[in-house]
Amino acid sequence: MSAKFLSADWRYLAMLNYEVDQSVLLPHLPKGTELDAWQGRHYLSLVAFLFLDTHVLGLPALFHQNFEEVNLRFYARRRVGNEVRSGVVFIREMVPLFLVAETAKLTYNEPYRTVPMQHSIVKTNGELQSVEYQFGAGRDSSRIALHVSGDPRPVEPGTAEDFLSYKSWGYTRQRDGGTIEYRVDHPRWRIWPGARHELEGPLRAFYEEPFPTILSRAPASAFVADGSAVTVHMPERIA
Numbered sequence: 001m002s003a004k005f006l007s008a009d010w011r012y013l014a015m016l017n018y019e020v021d022q023s024v025l026l027p028h029l030p031k032g033t034e035l036d037a038w039q040g041r042h043y044l045s046l047v048a049f050l051f052l053d054t055h056v057l058g059l060p061a062l063f064h065q066n067f068e069e070v071n072l073r074f075y076a077r078r079r080v081g082n083e084v085r086s087g088v089v090f091i092r093e094m095v096p097l098f099l100v101a102e103t104a105k106l107t108y109n110e111p112y113r114t115v116p117m118q119h120s121i122v123k124t125n126g127e128l129q130s131v132e133y134q135f136g137a138g139r140d141s142s143r144i145a146l147h148v149s150g151d152p153r154p155v156e157p158g159t160a161e162d163f164l165s166y167k168s169w170g171y172t173r174q175r176d177g178g179t180i181e182y183r184v185d186h187p188r189w190r191i192w193p194g195a196r197h198e199l200e201g202p203l204r205a206f207y208e209e210p211f212p213t214i215l216s217r218a219p220a221s222a223f224v225a226d227g228s229a230v231t232v233h234m235p236e237r238i239a
Contacts, residue, residue, distance in 0.1 A: 002183065002233040005107065006056050010186070011227040012121055012131045013049040014146045016197055016219040017164050020044045024210060025074045028091055030171045030179040032238045036075040036086050038163040044074050044091075045164060046199070046215060048133035048144050049227065050119065051095075056103070068117040070094045070135050070144070072207060075163070076171050078181065078238065085181070087169025092207060094135055108182065108235050109174050113206070115140075127151075128192065131224055135206070142201025146224050148192035155188050155225075165189055165225050172235070180235035189225040197222040 022035055022042045029035060035042055048070045055065075071093040077086045093112045095101050101112035116137045122129040132145040155162045166189070170182050197219065203212040 002236055004058070004231055005182075005234045006054065006232040007058075008054040008230055009050075009052040009227065010230045011050045011052055012119075012128075013047055013165070013189070013225040013227050014131050014133060014144055014195075015164060015221075015223055015225065016046045016144065016146075016199060016215075017160075017221045018044045018046075018214050018217065019220045020074075020214060024214070028074070028089060028173075029076060030089060030173040031177060032179045033076040033078045033087075033089070033171050036077040036163075038160050041220075042074070043164060043220070044072065044211070044214060046144065047071050047073060048119075048131075048135075064097050064100055067095055067097050067100065068119050068133055068135075070117070070133055072211060075167070078169070078171070085169045086163075086167060087171050087181075087184075088167050089171050091211065094206065108170075108172050108180060110172055115206070128224070136201065140202055140205040142203060142206070143198070145198040146192075146195040146222055147197075148195045148224050150192070152190035152192050152224075152226050154190055157188075160221065161191055161193065161223060162188065164221070165191065170232075174237075179238050181238050182235040183233040185231040185233075186228050189227055191226070192224040193221075195222045195224055 072091045096117040104110040118134045120132040130147045
């Protein structure tokens with residue numbers, strides 16, 4: 001097991017999930033991996049959440065412990081002997097802090113971008129009502145909001161929600177065409193399923209086609225995950 005690089009709490013994950021043709025994803029697939037699918041279906045997910053109590057190499061990330069992230073990702077896997085490592089590949093990750101983005105670029109070559117962000121978590125009598133994330137500024141300002149009701153429920157193994165939310169690996173294409181792999185440790189999250197969603201703004205300011213067009217469609221599913229403590233391990237280059 002590789003050393004720990006980062007630990008944090010990931011909370012209030014708003015997930016919009018779109019079924020897409022594999023031809024959309026194949027150009028972004030890192031070498032040495034293959035597309036992962038749930039019941040033959042391939043997905044693209046827009047995910048917005050809070051990074052809280054962030055530590056890097058065991059030390060508090062001073063002035064950078066709490067911030068928002070919005071990422072666009074899809075799902076890949078790698079076979080290692082008899083083990084199948086199911087994980088994610090990021091098309092774009094956005095945070096409001098320059099140092100966070102630059103550290104991730106240098107360590108993982110992740111496709112980070114720094115943009116202004118805000119969030120709002122609305123509760124009534126302790127019960128979650130909505131989560132909202134805004135990214136960009138001025139004419140480029142966009143927002144994702146999910147509205148829920150009731151109590152969160154455990155994610156059942158083998159369901160679409162489990163496939164989309166419970167991933168233990170990340171894969172990233174490197175500048176020389178190779179691939180790194182890193183482990184992500186967290187338990188299965190509880191979710192608020194069937195969320196009513198809003199996605200507004202000029203998404204072409206943040207993503208290249210065909211992704212703005214895909215995101216303008218109705219998602220296959222929308223839910224909020226409560227999140228948990230998360231550990232991200234140091235990357236390792238795969239053969």
